[in-house]
Amino acid sequence: MKFEIALSLLLVVLVGITIIQGCNGKAVQFIFGDSLSDNGNNNRLSMTLAKANLPYYGIDFGNGLPNGRFTNGRTVADIIGDSTGLPRPPAFLDPSIDEDVILENGVNYASGGGGILNETGTYFIQRLSLWKQIELFHGTTELITKKLGKQASDEFFQEARYVVALGSNDFINNYLMPVYRDSWTYNDETFVEYLMETLEKQLLVLHKLGARELMVFGLGPMGCIPLQRVLSTTGKCQDRANKLALSFNKAANNLLISLEPKLTNASFKFGDAYDVVDDVIRNPYKYGFTNADSPCCSLGRIRPALTCTPASTLCGDRTKYVFWDEYHPSDSANELIAKELIKKFGFTGVGSPSPAPESDIAPSPSND
Numbered sequence: 224m225k226f227e228i229a230l231s232l233l234l235v236v237l238v239g240i241t242i243i244q245g246c247n248g249k250a251v252q253f254i255f256g257d258s259l260s261d262n263g264n265n266n267r268l269s270m271t272l273a274k275a276n277l278p279y280y281g282i283d284f285g286n287g288l289p290n291g292r293f294t295n296g297r298t299v300a301d302i303i304g305d306s307t308g309l310p311r312p313p314a315f316l317d318p319s320i321d322e323d324v325i326l327e328n329g330v331n332y333a334s335g336g337g338g339i340l341n342e343t344g345t346y347f348i349q350r351l352s353l354w355k356q357i358e359l360f361h362g363t364t365e366l367i368t369k370k371l372g373k374q375a376s377d378e379f380f381q382e383a384r385y386v387v388a389l390g391s392n393d394f395i396n397n398y399l400m401p402v403y404r405d406s407w408t409y410n411d412e413t414f415v416e417y418l419m420e421t422l423e424k425q426l427l428v429l430h431k432l433g434a435r436e437l438m439v440f441g442l443g444p445m446g447c448i449p450l451q452r453v454l455s456t457t458g459k460c461q462d463r464a465n466k467l468a469l470s471f472n473k474a475a476n477n478l479l480i481s482l483e484p485k486l487t488n489a490s491f492k493f494g495d496a497y498d499v500v501d502d503v504i505r506n507p508y509k510y511g512f513t514n515a516d517s518p519c520c521s522l523g524r525i526r527p528a529l530t531c532t533p534a535s536t537l538c539g540d541r542t543k544y545v546f547w548d549e550y551h552p553s554d555s556a557n558e559l560i561a562k563e564l565i566k567k568f569g570f571t572g573v574g575s576p577s578p579a580p581e582s583d584i585a586p587s588p589s590n591d
């Protein structure tokens with residue numbers, strides 16, 4: 224009886240795999256991002272101060288040990304990739320990465336603390352900025368070209384899907400902090416323009432390296448993350464940060480609309496979940512949340528706690544908190560954000576159900 228169940232499960236899995244491969248060839252994804260998408264890169268940067276290598280990060284993912292994600296469960300990119308039937312790409316710095324792994328799974332270059340600008344997040348000491356991530360991707364294209372030859376390699380990279388999800392740190396860990404030079408060099412308007420000029424150059428390089436189907440994720444109401452609230456005297460959301468997020472989103476949307484028709488075979492799309500997250504924060508109960516203003520993982524009354532640690536205490540029900548730590552949404556909030564983005568990008572999926580987080584094999588936990 225047990226054997227039959229196991230056999231039919233195996234068949235379901237095999238059929239599932241065939242459907243995905245049948246529809247998509249070998250579609251994989253390449254992810255460029257910050258801590259919202261990092262799945263282990265920073266845990267392998269020895270000097271960085273931005274790490275998710277302590278419990279209780281990852282508590283609702285795989286074996287429950289820290290895996291590099293800055294949340295309790297899945298990231299938005301995990302959930303969107305799952306729902307469109309794509310494999311989860313391993314972290315670029317994962318030592319098990321080689322050409323075969325890349326061809327089967329793609330790569331995730333995302334790094335906590337990273338920004339569109341090189342100068343963002345310098346006080347984390349080490350992080351991969353978007354330019355650096357693109358440089359590493361360039362190296363990946365050369366590696367694959369060496370293995371497959373130019374034509375097959377070009378096809379592989381042109382068929383892949385690309386995610387670019389950065390920008391929050393350019394504000395929170397740069398422009399909005401008076402210790403950074405950008406905060407006195409620019410004003411709200413010229414800083415967003417500077418970000419767009421930089422992002423445009425970066426997207427052009429990605430297109431040149433083969434990116435055709437690309438999504439840029441916009442920013443949420445970053446003035447409402449617990450850290451920003453606790454830094455305001457009233458405990459309310461910081462209006463200026465939210466306005467900056469809205470103007471970033473508007474400008475990025477316009478950039479993508481103007482860029483797409485100029486680039487051969489490009490499907491470059493922008494999507495954000497600002498409105499939904501804003502509504503969740505105002506009306507958490509409507510969405511099944513009970514808390515939308517403080518971190519699930521916190522050091523009691525000591526706030527802001529810079530990171531979640533084994534000395535922290537956890538909220539009673541992690542599915543009912545919008546925020547996992549001072550900066551990052553919980554798995555449940557990420558699911559809501561991902562669903563909104565899927566709607567915005569108009570995905571139909573390839574017919575494979577998204578796996579439950581418990582059934583996933585977590586990347587090997589970091590040893591450092």
Ligand SMILES: *[C@@H]1O[C@H](CO)[C@@H](O)[C@H](O)[C@H]1NC(C)=O
Pocket residue numbers: 341354355358
């Ligand atoms: C940003 O950093 C990259 C290296 O990662 C470098 O090649 C590039 O010139 C830098 N760009 C600027 C504008 O400083």
Ligand SMILES: *[C@@H]1O[C@H](CO)[C@@H](O)[C@H](O)[C@H]1NC(C)=O
Pocket residue numbers: 381487488
């Ligand atoms: C555009 O797509 C077509 C069909 O996939 C392909 O043959 C052609 O080489 C592509 N052009 C560029 C510049 O990528």
